[in-house]
Structure formats: structure tokens, C-alpha cells
Amino acid sequence: MSPSDSSAVSHFAVTVDLVVLTVRRHALCALMVRRGEPPFQGRWALPGGFVRADEDLAEAAARELSEKTGISADGPTTSASGKGAHLEQLATYGDPHRDPRMRVVSVANLALAPDLPTPRAGGDVHGARWAPVSELLGKDGGRGTEPSPPPLAFDHAKLLADGVERARSKIEYSSLATAFCPQEFTVGELRRVYEAVWGVVLDPRNFHRKVTGTPGFLLPTGGTTTRQGGRPAQLFRAGGATVLNPPMLRPEV
Amino acid sequence: MSPSDSSAVSHFAVTVDLVVLTVRRHALCALMVRRGEPPFQGRWALPGGFVRADEDLAEAAARELSEKTGISADGPTTSASGKGAHLEQLATYGDPHRDPRMRVVSVANLALAPDLPTPRAGGDVHGARWAPVSELLGKDGGRGTEPSPPPLAFDHAKLLADGVERARSKIEYSSLATAFCPQEFTVGELRRVYEAVWGVVLDPRNFHRKVTGTPGFLLPTGGTTTRQGGRPAQLFRAGGATVLNPPMLRPEV
DNA sequence: AGAATAGTGTCTATGAGACAGTATGAG
DNA sequence: CTCATACTGTCTCATAGACACTATTCT
Secondary structure, rough: OOOOHHHHEEEEEEEEEEEEEEEOOOOOEEEEEOOOOOOOOOOOOEEEEOOOOOOOOHHHHHHHHHHHHOOOOOOOOOOOOOOOOEEEEEEEEOOOOOOOOOEEEEEEEEEEOOOOOOOOOOOOOOEEEEEEHHOOOOOOOOOOOOOOOOOOOHHHHHHHHHHHHHHHHHHHOOOOOHHHOOEEOOOOHHHHHHHHHHOOOHHHHHEEEEEEEOOOOEEEHHHHHOOOOOOOOOEEEEOOEEEEEOOOOOOOO | OOOOHHHHOOOOEEEEEEEEEEEEEOOEEEEEEEEEEOOOOOOOOOEEEEEEOOOOOOHHHHHHHHHOOOOOOOOOOOOOOOOEEEEEEEEEEEEOOOOOOOOOEEEEEEHHHHHHHOOOOOOEEEEEEEEEEEHHHHHOOOOOOOOOOOOOOOHHHHHHHHHHHHHHHHHHHHHHHHHHHHOOEHHHHHHHHHHHOOHHHHOOOHHHHHHHHHOOOEEEEEEEEOOOOOOEEEEEEEEEEEOOOEEEEEEOO
16 A cells, blocks of 8 residues: 555446345345346346445445345444344455456445345346345256256356355354344244255254353244244344354254 | 446545464564555555556455565465465455545455564565564553554554454464464474464363364374474474364353 | 473363154144 | 144263373473
8 A cells, every 4th residue: 555656556446246145935045136238238146336436335335235125234334233134245356357348346245134025126227036046056066957047247156155155154153144034033933044044954952952042142022923833932033142152053064 | 236327437546455464472463564655654554555457356465465575375366385375355445534645445465474584675665574463453451551552554453453353263263373384383383373363371282182183184294393392293284174173262251 | 300392191061963752833 | 633833851972171191302
């Protein structure tokens, strides 16, 4: 950061791209928009947009999230949690040729949200949907049983894969899995979040003992629900703990 | 990422800043350079520089590291490990007023290196040194026993703090602590790395049992050394494992 | 001999995983 | 009734942490 001659400094367009994840119907899904203009016209892409001249990167990400989904951000910047989705910076991508039009540096952000209706499209976007990440990333192990989906625009497959991996590892040692749940939820619903994100099956009894025994993770609200069927389950909301110690263990192999 | 009107797109200067960490004399130290020009003239800052027009962000970081320290990078991009320092992207900082001259977005990178001689200064840099992070960040707990050092330039105190926190957490579940060691090292030397980075004291016997019992972490070279005094210690080099499972546990409280 | 570091063995408390068994609702 | 889910209890195995003890070198 030392411009000997600031006239020699190159300038770049800067975008924020969003990896917005949710859990619907037992599957981890990402919000995708269909591009209405070249390049990559008609391809699916991550929502995002240019950072404005007077905007911080976190502000720009929150603005894009709000514009594209209608949900408000509730990341590490804002203090009160409960309403908005979790939003955090993921990584920055700056390959000189990642956008054929010009030099663009993209700051990817990760957003975790509860299940929501399919958001509206608008502007230069000709469609939006929640797509299972297993389809988008071809997670059938290359057996070729599924037809490969058309590739995503730009380097968005990599951004998406990095975001999914971040979410998978972060719910291990933090209470972020609750960001996928509605404000009040049951232990079983939280378990299904872990199962969907990790793609595994967890023992309901051990899971229950573990999460209810971690101080500050879950706060009982006193209410119960039978929306999953079976015996009425206690309702909880997210507690104040952010770091889980000891962590949830992701089963291996 | 959808410019309806690309003439309305703002452009930003983009820099890479480096948090270069090493362990010297039992303390975690960061490479700092003294600024020779305004703004923040005379203040200590992180090494860094502008990204060039045709350069990827990882390339730019590796180039700056090489220019400022003479060491080559050996991050996730290059495959063979052994010679260079570990280099990875940390986070991106884009507050509109973080540089009073112009709008600058900075991609911070984290580099971990073994103990090295104090690097050369050059260009617009009027000095360089390895500074203990406890001094730079005022880690005496606010007791005021140490005089506060002059603040760092720009928002570099935050970048440095974020880099240190990343290093501290990453040696828990990865084999990255070996990046602080010379190519061949003893279990005791590796333990002193953990102690310096975490600021704790570890039981030498449990540590030995733990690291030698983790497959792929350490490869015995067959040699021994007495450079630490006492009984000759086996020499190891870093094994192929990158993820430690189970992780090293950082003592709490 | 004494000091310093390296390395092994052993005990205990904690927690993860497996799984039996009970509780309470819907159809 | 059956079935589905919620929840509690118990057992076993692995491991972290505490710490006694031995090994090998230097001064």
C-alpha cells in the first residue's frame, strides 16, 4: 500500500456476489439467478452486483441480499440477531479473465437463511430459483446417472463450492445451523438441517443429548409443536452461544 | 454482477496486504514496515502493494511477499511444499475511508514463515522489522504496564488481529504449525511453536504422544539433534497430512 | 553429580457412538 | 390398534490431561 506514483495504479471494478444457502425439503439449496444479458446469457449465476462508490463491502453485500431476496442481513456487523439472515464475507476472486468484459474483482459473501418463498426476479435477471447444490455441483460422484447441468456463469461454480464448504465446516464448531431454522424450531428440525447440509444421517437420540447439553446453544421457549408428527416436541430459539465447545462432530467416511 | 450501464460502474484501486507471521525467541512476530510517505508517514504498516492490471490476486500476494522478504510462496496454489512459506487469502477490507487519498480495496493475505533474518527495506519503505504481535496489539490486557505503541497505519491493526486469530485457530485443526519450523525440526521445537502462537504452556509428554500418534503429521528423517540441549531428539519433517483429526486442543481459560 | 530435554507408561475423567426402552401425539 | 417422532438411560470405547518414571546428553 504505497503508491510511488499513483497515476500508475490500475483500477478495477469491484462486485459483491452472494452464496445464499437454505434448506428446503431435506436438501441444501442455493439461490441462483438466470442471466438476461451476455456474457453467459441464459446461464445460472449467483446474485450480486457492483459495489458503489461510497459503500463498504459489507453494506454492499447486505444491500444486494435485500434487493434480491427481500431479507435483511444480520451478520457480525449488526448486533441483534433473530430477524435477518446470517451474512459473512467468504473470499475474494480476482482472476484477470474471470469476466470477459473487463477486469472485475469479486468479493464473495455467504448468507444462510431459513426456508423462504422463491424470490422475485427483476432488473436484468430473467429468473430466480432455489437449486439443490447437489445438482449445481454435480455431487453424484461422476457416475453419470444424472445429466450434467449447464455450467454456471463466470467462476461461480467455484464460489458456490467454497461457500458450501464454509457452511459445512462452520456448523461444526458454531451455532450457525440455527440460521437455517425459523425463529422457533425443534431439536428434530435442527437435526434435519445438519443432515441436509452434511448429507449424512445422525442418531436422533445422541443428537438430542448433545445439543440440549451444550450451554447457551438452545433456549426453550416453553411451547411445543407437532408439525413434524409424532409426540409433541419442545420449541427452542437460538441461544447466545456462538462457538460450540466441544464441537458437533461430522461423521466421516 | 450485471452492469446495466457499465459507464455507471465505480472503479477502485486494489491492493494486497500481507500479514507475515513467524516465531522468534518464543514469541509470535509479524513483519512490519515503516512508511516513508504520507499518509501515516513514519508509522508501522503491513507490507503490501497494488495489484497490477494483468495479475491474479494470489500472484500479486506472492510477488509482494517475494519482493519484501525474499521468500517464495508455497500456498494452496502451488502443489509441492517444503521450500516456500505458506500463503493464503485472509479477507478483504473496503471501508470507503480506509485510505484518505482514494478509494482502496485491500485483499489481506496471511503468510506463515520459519524464523528468518530481518528483511531488507526498499522503495518507499524506510525500515522493516519483526515485531512481537503482543506489542503491536497491546496484549497486556489493558493493565497499562506497557506503554501503548504508536498505532499502525490505515486499518492494519484490524488486518493484523484477524490474521493472528486465523493463524491461532488454524493450527488447531491443520498441520500448519510446521510452516513456522525449519525443514527439519524436533517435537520440542514444534511444541514451542504452539506455545508461542497460543501463548500457553503445553505438557511436553502429552504433546509428544499426540503429534507422533497422528498419522501423516510428522515424518521421521532418521537424524537427531541436540541443538536444544538435553537428550538427543529425533528430527522430523512435515508429513503429507494437512487436516488433523482429531485436532490439537487449545487449552482454555 | 546435576541439570536439561526426550520419550514411555499409566491412571482417570469426559464424551461420542450404539442402542434399549419409554412417552405422547395423529390417523 | 399402529406408526411416527420425542426423549431418557445405559453401556463401551477412545482420548485428553495429569503425572510418575526412564533415557541420554552437556557442563
